[in-house]
Amino acid sequence: MEVIAQRLEEIVDSLRPLEVDWRDETAIRVIEYLQAMPVKSVYTALDVRDLFERDFEEGCLIARLFLGLSKDQFVSVLRGVRGDKGIGIKGFQAEPVTFIEELLNTGLLQAMAESANRPMHWSDVLVERLRSGRGSAISGQRRGRDVEDFAEDIVRKVFGSSFQARCTFHGPRGQEAKCDFAIPSRAAPRILIESKGYAATGSKMTDILGDIRTIIAAKRPDTAFLFFTDGITW
Numbered sequence: 001m002e003v004i005a006q007r008l009e010e011i012v013d014s015l016r017p018l019e020v021d022w023r024d025e026t027a028i029r030v031i032e033y034l035q036a037m038p039v040k041s042v043y044t045a046l047d048v049r050d051l052f053e054r055d056f057e058e059g060c061l062i063a064r065l066f067l068g069l070s071k072d073q074f075v076s077v078l079r080g081v082r083g084d085k086g087i088g089i090k091g092f093q094a095e096p097v098t099f100i101e102e103l104l105n106t107g108l109l110q111a112m113a114e115s116a117n118r119p120m121h122w123s124d125v126l127v128e129r130l131r132s133g134r135g136s137a138i139s140g141q142r143r144g145r146d147v148e149d150f151a152e153d154i155v156r157k158v159f160g161s162s163f164q165a166r167c168t169f170h171g172p173r174g175q176e177a178k179c180d181f182a183i184p185s186r187a188a189p190r191i192l193i194e195s196k197g198y199a200a201t202g203s204k205m206t207d208i209l210g211d212i213r214t215i216i217a218a219k220r221p222d223t224a225f226l227f228f229t230d231g232i233t234w
Helices: 008-012 027-036 044-052 058-067 073-082 089-094 096-106 108-117 123-159 203-217
Strands: 163-168 176-183 193-198 224-229
Touching: 027 058, 027 089, 044 058, 044 096, 044 108, 058 073, 058 089, 058 096, 058 108, 073 096, 089 096, 096 108, 123 176, 123 193, 123 224, 176 203, 193 203, 203 224
Parallel strands: 193 224
Antiparallel strands: 163 176, 176 193
């Protein structure tokens, strides 16, 4: 067997970024549909119904693009306007007229008209990249902090100043763990509260499960633990 010696500098110099195209078949079809979409000053429920009858999943995707919502946010909004009724393709097929009428309560028609008739400027592309990149992270941070502030208002009403916020508490066996609220103090907590607010899935969901396990492992068995969340994805 031939042994080949390599220097670290040679390996580093040979590394190249992995470049991939973000467009899959769905994205290509959606782009083609949007480019062929007629520009109107006013769109109607029939326009939206045609969009969903063409392809329900792509219709949802295009509606999300006009509204500027992630998939999880769109599902939450759709559940809000549909109530206990189905929000998937079966719900649409069962009562398409009602489905579209309720969907329009999201402001979709106005968003479509504004997007189709907005005068374009070269900076719009960069602004959209900023919104979908850094802006998405900022909105997630603010959403999380809003949930924390909401929970803190309740804690303050019930316990007054007898709590510590965003601290590291100490368990009976010397363990330490971070939590949002320790009542009455982090040194001897009787109630621990962790709050999370986000509209995303994936790593964030996994992270909070790890945080919860760490808190439970560190706390006393008779210390109450409460988890407060916006509930969008849970």
